[in-house]
Amino acid sequence: MILALAVAAGAIVFAGVYLILSRDLLRMVVGVSILGYAANLALLASGRPEPGMKPAIVPEGLEALSSAAADPVPQALVLTSIVIGFALTCFSLVLVLAIQQRTGGADADALREVEPPPTHDHQPALVEEEP
């Protein structure tokens, strides 16, 4: 189970990093978003789950969780992470949209307005001097 989760998380990390390193802004956002999946799987794996484990719910008539139930702590962390990841993805997608509208492209390498390329004499290029 752990092994399967690990392989899946590894594959997702591979795809996520690969996408983030592309020039296309949209792909970058997708890459960041799926890296979150990998993180969630890794968090879940830290609880050492076994397939078919009982959910972390105290059964009727009992006062405490049985030892066969899944670990609730990583699950709670993952739940938070899913929601935050969703918010992040939505916001970045809209930002990408706005950037595309402003610049007319989605090339990450072309985004040099804040940190313009260095001049030849290695002098710091001041933003104020840019036209």
Add this chain to the structure above:
Amino acid sequence: MLAIAPFALFVWASRAFLRYEAPFELRFPWVPWLGVEVGFHVDALALFFLLLITGVGTCVFVYAAGYLGEDPKRRRLFSWLVVFMAAMIGAVAADDLFVLYTFWELTSLASFMLVSYHHESETARRSARQAMLVTFGGGFVLLLGFLVLAGLAGTSSIQGVIAAAPRFAGEPAARFAMFCLFVGAFTKSAQIPFHFWLPDAMAAPTPVSAYLHSATMVKLGVYLLARIEHVFADDWLFGPTLIVVGGTTSAWAMVKTLRERDLKRILAWATVSALGTMMMLIGLPGAEGAMALVAFVLAHALYKAPLFFVAGNVDHCTGTRDIGQLAALARVMPWTAAAALAAALSMGGFPLSFGHFAKELIHIAKRDGDLYTIIGYGSIPVSAITVAVAAIAAVRIFWHRGDGSIPSEMHEAPFSMRIPPLALASLGVLLGLSPHVVDPMLQAAAKCITPDAHLVEIDETRELLGLVPVYALGVIVFASWDRLHEVVAKVKLPSFLLAKTHLEKSQETAVHLASIVTRTIQHGRLRGYAALLFSTMLAALALTLAATLEDGRTLVAHARLGEIDGARIAVLGACVLLVVSAIAMTVLRDTFVLLLVSGLMGLGVALSFLFAGAPDLALTQFIVEVALVVVIASVLLRVRRLGIEHPPTPASPSRLALSLGLGAAVALAIVAASGTGTASTALAEYFGAHSLPDAHGRNVVNVLLVDFRALDTLGEITVLSLAFFATARVFAAFRREEAGR
């Protein structure tokens, strides 16, 4: 009104001095585990300097009030003057090396703020920066020396170090500390090769120049070396180094004086020269040196501060400080002229002035020992130029006829600017008439430097005869000042010899290097930043793995698949789905399909949650995926409308390697983390046991979120709503712009 504070302190210090019997101390712990305490040890030497600081301070405050008038920035000046005075008092009273260092640097800081008072002027800013770089740079070396010294002595108390000095005398580390202290003292007291900052610091307002850069702060280096002379006195390099550096500075500064036309800068170079003489006096052997040093410090403060005041008055009343344009001011400014004359008498060392008394002591000290006779003769030209400078400041600009280019609008300085120079200068003359008044004080202070200091018998006739060539030469220099000036001004030293050039060049280099470093690290390419980030992650993970995976069998033992059952097959299926979609995402061209596959991936994650005992997570993930599809669809529709292409970037080997490596590292790390040690179930057990009794909830995950970690969840909700509002705003702006097209 502000002058009351220094004056009160002055009165207090005088009273303490009159009743002086033994040093008094004040100590309280500061950093106990390092043995550092805020210790103050006020002995006669410290009291002597305290008198100087508060006495001159009183005059400076009175003078500054008149000098600044209604200047809107005057509060700033007064605040920093007060800070400076407090720092100065702390520095001379401190008994702990590190307390002394703190106050030492505080005076440098105050100097920086005061020199840059006219911050709208480029020159003032540059001078302030230069002074700060030199004195702070020297300060760091000084701190190094203090650290070595404290380590050698086992205590950071100055008295303790002096007491422990015989234990470590002669050790190489002690000599190293000595030279560190030299650098610190030389930077502060403007000795060659660090002398250049002092004349440039004349960009400061005149009260500041009079107080910091002639009477007190620059004497801190002299004070420090006098204070710890005892520690290094046995080192054969101590005396000669000071004599050579002090002597060279003293002579060179006088040559530089001849190059100047600005009255203030002339006085500044004369100050540098006087500081050189003081350094020399510390280096001289024999007990007379200490007496001469203390007397000279007092005399110098009593004549140089008033001369600066005079320069300030002249500047204030005529609008220029160029000695070529100033003449015959005595008619208009009789009070200032009188003060200048009195001060100049003392500066030139003419009989019946305190400067004369000090000069005689210096001569006696220099005569001690055959080897030093040459120094005595060598200093004749220096003294002669000092006489000439005194004459320039007092005679030439006040009584000399001059030509027609003299400014016509002149007036005498206001009352508050007349009193301080007159008071200080006349005190210099009065003390010269009866030096025995201050003799006990000087002797007590000198005893703190050299315990066997004593009153010196002065043979008046012999000393006067010795001074005759000085006066004669001085008159000649004064008479031919303009011609000498022309000759000296023509001489140009090669720039590599000038420490100033090197400082300026190193500043440029620093900026240049910084820009290169910035450009290399902060290159502005998004992908570069991401690559750097991931490489660091990979390196960190690889190092951790290398440290934990020594036993490869652990990994293998946990790599078993276990029994095959329904849930296991489902999880395996979900994982296969994840791997396949991950690979697909790297090659897909169409963004719409790409986003669909990312949704598919979310589905796979949700499935694995479902079969790993986490149905809540699965449910949330499903909902999020559905919501995301709505957002993606609306975004993509608009992207399509913009007609922007999203081609995949061709794979490069490094990009593939980095992503593959990081993926593998993460997979290995997950396996390794679950393979090492036993899982801690303490938290799970705690929450499992307390969920129902404490929070009345059976779903432990839910209870965790809304009860045990409620604040976290509140933060999460906040983030979510913020993101929602931001998204909505950006989206709305987008639509407005779209509609405007």
